Amino acid sequence: MVEVHKVNGGGHSHEGNVYLIIDEVAVLIDAGRDAEASIENIEKYIDPKKIEFIILTHCHHDHTAGVPGLKEATGAKVLIGEGEVCDLGDDIATGSYLYEEDPAEFEVDGTLEEGDVINLGEWSFAVLQTPGHSPGSIALYEPKAKVLFSGDTILPHGNIGRTRRSGEMVKELVKSVERLAGLDVLVLYPGHMEPTDENVDEQMRTSLEFAKTIH
Ligand SMILES: [Zn+2]
Structure with missing residues (x-):
């Protein structure tokens, strides 16, 4: 049984969500x-040392500033x-200036692109490129469990x-939101706010309608 825990501290909106997934391989x-x-x-x-990968949905400061500390505590590889x-x-692209902080400095151990598969054991994530919120944003979709980690898209x-x-x-x-809204999703794990399993399809359709109103 795969476990997913939201492990970021604090409830403030400037903190991106951090998810711990414990499968045969443990990742953040x-x-x-x-x-x-x-x-x-x-x-x-x-034990944090058992975490093998830190997978980043995008570069924004509220999702990456914790990388150096987490990398040190876990020894995990950053993707x-x-x-x-x-x-x-x-500092502009990551938005770190919005927090009056320098962007985090860390080494990237590997990159992900459309079509890549991340096999954790029971779960296997398809990497979906979802540009828009940032140029290289990705989402992770598990088709058997119908679980989507949507980043901020x-x-x-x-x-x-x-x-x-x-x-x-x-x-x-808009294209990326449309793509994610077209997936069969039972549980949505977003980059902000709380995970949800209630009428996810409907929630995502509303996101698409909203996205289409932006010019
Ligand atoms: Zn973001």
Whole structure:
């Protein structure tokens, strides 16, 4: 039985969600900002050293500032979408300036792209490229369990993670939301807000309608 725990500390909206997945292989999805709080929560479920990968849905500061601390505590390898690597370390692209902080510095151990499969044992994630919220955002979909880790592309209750860019990126965002909204999803694990398993299809359809209103 695969376990998923939301392990980020604090409830404030400037903290991206951090998910601990314990399958045959244990991984984290995203790193939040406050590594110490996440580590404390992780230790309730597993020895942090057993975590093999930290998979980042995108480069934004509220999802990556915790990487150095989590990498040190776990020894895990860091994976991120190929199209996102160039924005790491950039205070505008990562949005770290919004927190009056420097972007996190860490080494990327591997990149992910459309069509990649991450096999954890019972679960096997398909990597979906979902540009828009950021140029190289990815989502992770598990087709057997019908579970989606959407990053900030789709958020619960008809929300989406807005793009700070315009023009083509807005079109890309609508396409990416449309793609995720078309998936068969029982449980949505978003980059912000709480995971949800209630009428997820309907929530995602609302996100798509909302996305289409952005110009
Ligand atoms: Zn974001």
